[in-house]
Structure formats: structure tokens, C-alpha cells
Amino acid sequence: QLQLQESGPGLVKPSETLSLTCTVSGGSISSSGYYWGWIRQPPGKGLEWIGSIYYNGNTYYNPSLKSRVTISVDTSKNQFSLKLSSVTAADTTVYYCARQWSGSFNWFDPWGQGTLVTVSS
Amino acid sequence: DIQMTQSPSSLSASVGDRVTITCRASQSIGSYLNWYQRKPGKAPKLLIYAASSLQSGVPSRFSGSGSGTDFTFTISSLQPEDFATYYCQQGFSTWGFTFGPGTKVDIK
Numbered sequence: 001q002l003q004l005q006e007s008g009p010g011l012v013k014p015s016e017t018l019s020l021t022c023t024v025s026g027g028s029i030s031s032s033g034y035y036w037g038w039i040r041q042p043p044g045k046g047l048e049w050i051g052s053i054y055y056n057g058n059t060y061y062n063p064s065l066k067s068r069v070t071i072s073v074d075t076s077k078n079q080f081s082l083k084l085s086s087v088t089a090a091d092t093t094v095y096y097c098a099r100q101w102s103g104s105f106n107w108f109d110p111w112g113q114g115t116l117v118t119v120s121s
Numbered sequence: 122d123i124q125m126t127q128s129p130s131s132l133s134a135s136v137g138d139r140v141t142i143t144c145r146a147s148q149s150i151g152s153y154l155n156w157y158q159r160k161p162g163k164a165p166k167l168l169i170y171a172a173s174s175l176q177s178g179v180p181s182r183f184s185g186s187g188s189g190t191d192f193t194f195t196i197s198s199l200q201p202e203d204f205a206t207y208y209c210q211q212g213f214s215t216w217g218f219t220f221g222p223g224t225k226v227d228i229k
Contacts, residue, residue, distance in 0.1 A: 039220075045222065046125075046208060046220045046221055046222035046223050047157075047165075047208055047210070047220035047223075048220070049217065049218040049219065049220070060215055062217050063122070063216060063217055064122075064217075096164070096165065098165075101170075104153075104171070104212075105152070105153050105155065105170055105171045105212045106153065106155075106212030106213075106215070106218055107155040107167055107170040107171075107210070107212055108155075108157075108165075108167065108210070109166075109167035109170075109176065110164065110166075110167075111164040111165045111166070112164060113162075113163065113164050114164065
């Protein structure tokens, strides 16, 4: 059974870079047909897709966050990572990683449990 | 980008009730519409993909329909474990996948 688990600091200072890692177990991150994505829930809003990566390193990002986001993959560790620069309080929320089916319809399943990141000095 | 709206934003229902949630896209997305359930502290769960296809392992009381801009999600007979927040998501535009704001289903 495929499982995803987010990890990383729960507290980040304003203007610094948020870094999270998603570890995939029970399957290979190099499986064809799947991207691997990051999603968050801004306070008081619906879920927000941040960006996705293929095992070969191909990425695409939410245009509203693109200037601050970098997603990378490490196939040897079966992990992918998120970096979000110049964070503010508005970036405080729960961050999820998920597998994205890219063959069609682009659904996300399964998801990790999520990790809360607080931006505060 | 494609905006997604949901109605209602919340609803109260009793066990056994039929529950219907509507999702609307700001432009046509064909059948590129997926539905998720999220419970507090738990990972979101895919219920319906491609507007009407039931994800493996998901109970048949959940269903989805629609195409183009208007979509419906239905729970035919609400169960205690179904109290959660439900989100639609368009998978049409790779310029930005977007989710609806969610519909919270709680106990009446």
C-alpha cells in the first residue's frame, strides 16, 4: 500500500525558506504515469495546489507561487521536496504531499497526513 | 485560471439523509473533475475521479455526475463516518489545478 509522509521544520522565520520532504513508501517514485505534488490549505480558503514533479525532474508550478517555489526529486531515496522562499505569515498552514495521476484527469491519491508549518519570528 | 465554486458551504444532515453538493467551474472542464473527503487530522481521500468514476474501495453510496461547468456529488444515505468536508478539484488545466472552497457536512 502506497504511503506518503511529510517531514520538515514546523516553524520557519519570516523571509526565510520553508523546506519540506515527502517520503514515499510501498511503491516507487519512478513509476510512470504519476507526478508527485504539493498542496496546502491557506487559512480560511480551500485547498491550493502548489506544484508537481515527475521522477525525471520535469516540474510545473502554480503560477501564483511560481516565483517562490522549487520542487525537486531524489529517486535514490524515494523522496521529493518542496522549497518555498521568502515566506510570510500567509504561508502558515498545513502542507500535504500527494501522488498525482497524470495520464488524464489529474487526480491526487493517496495523500500524506499533512504537516503544519508556522511562519513566525 | 479556472475558478471553482461549491454550494452550499456547509450543511447539517442526519444519518440516512441524502446529501447533494454542487460544484461549478468558471469555464468548461469536460469531465476533469475530482471529489475528495477530508476529516480533521487525516489525509484527504479521493472519492470520485473523472466526474463520475468511483475510486477503488470507496462505498457505492458516494456518486458524482456532470460535465462541462456543472457537477454534482451525492451521498445517497449519510453514514456517521461521512461527516467531513468535501472538495471538488479540476484537473483540466495544467496551468493550475484548482480546488473548490469545500462543503462541510455536519450532524443535524
